Amino acid sequence: MTYFHFYKLIVRGIYLLVGLMCIGCAAPNVEISSKFPEPNVRKAPVSLSFYLSEELTNYTYSQKMGKRSEWKIDLGAAQRSMFTTLGKSVFENYSLAQSSKDYNTLDGVIEPNIAEIQFSIPKQTRTDYFEVWIRYQFKLYDKNANLIGEWDLPAYGKARAQDYPSEGMALQAAGLSACRDAMAFFSLNFIRVPIIKSWIQAGKPSREVPSPGEVSPETA
Amino acid sequence: MKSLSYPIERWLRLGILLIVPNLVGCVTSTVQEIRETSTSVSSTDTVVVLGKRDRPSSQETELDFVGCVSDSLASGKNGIRSIPESQFVDQLFPWFEPRTAPTRTDNLERLIGEPLIAEKFKEIGLKYLIWVEGNTERTDSGGSLTCGVAPGAAGCFGFLTWENDSSYEATIWDIETGKTAGRVSSEASGTSFMPAIVVPIPFIARVKHNACTSLAKQISSFVQSSG
Numbered sequence: 001m002t003y004f005h006f007y008k009l010i011v012r013g014i015y016l017l018v019g020l021m022c023i024g025c026a027a028p029n030v031e032i033s034s035k036f037p038e039p040n041v042r043k044a045p046v047s048l049s050f051y052l053s054e055e056l057t058n059y060t061y062s063q064k065m066g067k068r069s070e071w072k073i074d075l076g077a078a079q080r081s082m083f084t085t086l087g088k089s090v091f092e093n094y095s096l097a098q099s100s101k102d103y104n105t106l107d108g109v110i111e112p113n114i115a116e117i118q119f120s121i122p123k124q125t126r127t128d129y130f131e132v133w134i135r136y137q138f139k140l141y142d143k144n145a146n147l148i149g150e151w152d153l154p155a156y157g158k159a160r161a162q163d164y165p166s167e168g169m170a171l172q173a174a175g176l177s178a179c180r181d182a183m184a185f186f187s188l189n190f191i192r193v194p195i196i197k198s199w200i201q202a203g204k205p206s207r208e209v210p211s212p213g214e215v216s217p218e219t220a
Numbered sequence: 221m222k223s224l225s226y227p228i229e230r231w232l233r234l235g236i237l238l239i240v241p242n243l244v245g246c247v248t249s250t251v252q253e254i255r256e257t258s259t260s261v262s263s264t265d266t267v268v269v270l271g272k273r274d275r276p277s278s279q280e281t282e283l284d285f286v287g288c289v290s291d292s293l294a295s296g297k298n299g300i301r302s303i304p305e306s307q308f309v310d311q312l313f314p315w316f317e318p319r320t321a322p323t324r325t326d327n328l329e330r331l332i333g334e335p336l337i338a339e340k341f342k343e344i345g346l347k348y349l350i351w352v353e354g355n356t357e358r359t360d361s362g363g364s365l366t367c368g369v370a371p372g373a374a375g376c377f378g379f380l381t382w383e384n385d386s387s388y389e390a391t392i393w394d395i396e397t398g399k400t401a402g403r404v405s406s407e408a409s410g411t412s413f414m415p416a417i418v419v420p421i422p423f424i425a426r427v428k429h430n431a432c433t434s435l436a437k438q439i440s441s442f443v444q445s446s447g
Contacts, residue, residue: 036313037310037311037313038313039313039314040312040313040314040315040336040337040340041314041336042336128280156319158318160280160282160283162282163282163283163284177318180313180314180317181317181318181319183313183314184313184314184317184319184320185319187314188314188320
């Protein structure tokens with residue numbers, strides 16, 4: 001091996017090391033998109049639609065970590081799959097609402113939204129875990145688009161850093177775990193939510209026209 | 221010079237390939253069991269190994285350890301049908317998520333009472349649910365190692381040593397009775413070291429792997445013997 005060849009080898013090695021370091025230092029941009037399992041629960045005696053706003057299906061959250069890096073988590077891609085799976089498994093009859101006219105034949109429509117999200121990385125908490133907190137807000141509208149009520153659903157997910165090959169994958173796993181937690185809580189507690197419970201007990205009533213000050217999910 | 225160095229280099233490479241995988245540090249392990257009821261498994265019965273994840277804790281069991289115990293149970297001549305954790309959790313969704321999974325046998329009895337869940341258990345052929353707790357930690361480390369690169373030369377010099385301790389406990393729940401059948405625990409510790417004179421040579425003590433195989437072996441013998 002000549003000196004020239006050895007020198008070339010060293011230079012290549014340095015390039016490789018610098019490249020790997022850049023990949024390692026880059027702040028992760030994580031997308032949560034997955035197929036979710038169907039909940040094994042008794043169906044609630046309701047015919048409902050989910051109305052998924054663009055704000056929800058395009059939801060991305062970014063958080064500054066230190067001075068330079070900004071971590072991004074894209075939750076929007078998972079929402080359609082999540083709520084379609086939930087609707088089919090939790091409601092007796094379900095359809096995905098595209099507009100306010102779509103759900104007139106059903107009892108009403110639920111509009112989910114992400115009210116708040118936070119995540120933490122092991123460096124911040126001095127633990128081994130990536131953690132994600134999501135606060136969903138649900139609005140229930142009757143078949144004439146009158147707002148019946150709203151409620152919150154907090155969800156939490158965590159993933160142990162050592163169980164995943166990269167920080168991005170660990171954050172992704174924590175986000176996925178939070179989505180599954182939201183689905184689990186929704187499917188197990190849906191008929192116990194006071195607004196839903198009293199609405200079902202009252203025979204799922206609906207008013208004729210939207211009352212002043214109440215907005216339909218499309219215009220909300 | 222070239223004709224002499226080539227065979228030496230080849231033999232050296234072959235030697236490294238043969239020796240390095242066998243360079244393992246010593247591991248000592250202890251296994252214990254407590255039996256509460258008699259147990260048995262047939263060829264159609266299935267078991268599942270799950271990690272306890274109901275609360276954030278530094279003691280949470282590693283995903284790969286749970287997978288290792290599950291795979292070890294299924295392997296070999298007397299292997300038991302074992303369903304992977306992720307597959308089981310998906311099939312039973314949402315009853316085995318961190319927030320909803322049964323933490324005590326009282327909750328398990330209630331779960332078995334749910335017709336949808338009982339049907340799923342029957343479909344899987346689930347006989348035993350095995351909860352694994354514990355982890356592997358680095359308890360001690362010492363020494364130093366220095367490496368240097370210069371045009372025409374590179375090498376390391378020094379000595380590193382570290383000690384890992386594993387402590388795991390498996391609680392076996394009987395799906396038919398809804399009671400705890402027993403507990404099996406495995407503890408292992410071992411010291412790894414890496415001397416370096418030009419080339420670092422690691423002697424790795426496979427503590428976690430040792431704890432996994434000994435725990436799986438003990439669980440297998442526990443559920444297969446009637447007690």
